[in-house]
Amino acid sequence: MPDPQTAADVLSRLPDQQEVDAIRRAHGFQKGKTRVELKAAAKPLTVVDEKKFRGQVWHRDRNRCRCCGRKVIKTLARVPERGEVHHCSGRTGWLRYEANGAILACLRCHERLTGRVSEKWKIEPVEPIWWLSTSSDGKRCIDARKNLKFVRVA
Secondary structure (H helix, E strand, C coil): CCCHHHHHHHHHHCCCHHHHHHHHHHHCCCCCCCHHHHHHHHCCCCCCCHHHHHHHHHHHCCCECCCCCCECECCCCCCCCEEEEEECCCCCHHHHHCHHHEEEEEHHHHHHHHCCCCCCEEEEECCCCEEECCCCCCCEEECCCCCEEEEECC
16 A cells, blocks of 8 residues: 555646646647547538529529520519529539529529429420539539520420
């Protein structure tokens, strides 16, 4: 059994946290990054701006419906000339804010494209022009920058 006097001497000689931090700073020993910090650095957050995305689509399509050519306006009222951004290949994952995969449509045409009314339309490229996703699935998506045709399916 250790001598109680000796154990007390050992404990009294141990440095406190401030002394340990001072020694680390003096010798250049810094704490490493935590696992959370390492993961965050390996996969940085992408900052997405929905307003910028919509602005890119509106600017590219020159405030006109890509389906019928109608001049559209920005409004909250449900009027036929209301402009809406339609996602050609879905709006999940990385495609949600990709301007190459979205078009500008008037309210009437957008309802046809989404199938909310009795008739359903689909988008097809005029030429077989696709762009491949940058994600790991390699999904082919319609390139909305090119000429498109709108086909009634139902």
